[in-house]
Amino acid sequence: MTEAAAVPSDRKRVWTTPPGVALCALEDIAEPGSRGFVLQIGEAYFHGFVVRKAGEVAGWIDRCPHAGFPIAVEPDRYLTPDGSLILCGWHGAVFEPLSGTCVGGPCAGGKLTPWPVVTDGSVIRTA
Template identity: 75%
Template sequence: MTDPIPTERKRVWTTPANVALCAEADIADPGSRGFVLQIRDAFFHGFVVRKDGEVAGWVDRCPHMGFPVAVVPDRYLTPDGRVILCGWHGAVFDPIGGKCVGGPCAGARLTPWPVAVVDGIIRSA
């Protein structure tokens, strides 16, 4: 008996609004957290960054090569929390604005994932 051939999971790039993700306090400031949401038969991969009292959401896909940004789950920021670091090719991004400020895709931007804090809960917007 042979093992079944794995199939690639379908991806989607947006989410429905008002999906509760986590409490704002669950993410350090500065800090980040990744999320995978199943939407029907497909999956959305995104992450949320909290920095200086602001919260921003991003599709977990580097504009340079299309790989996920983090190599290690939930580790999107540099150790000092100043910038988002793509662990694959070293691109660095502004955590709130999403613009690449250094590396192979300088000037490009992460794809926004609209999120909002409502009554202390981070939700998709």
């Protein structure tokens, strides 16, 4: 298979990002809200998402601890409709948005893997 024909599941994945990469303006994410990011790091790809809630932001690697699938079934839809929890659309696990702790579903007691991000003025950056 040629590189141009590779499907996303065939892409090499990385689990960390370099610090200081500008992701988006803080205002690009609703309060509460979420947004997914795919960053190319060399020839590999990083998949993560940022949640904004209660004046804070938290970054998470986009991988459910239960089965390893991405959290969102649809782009940028990481939160429950009321914005109170992160919802794994595949198996129904729910997580606290700022701590990443699973509070229900098949991985109760587990945690999402943090992705260090910071708010630098009005810009969200990798940390």
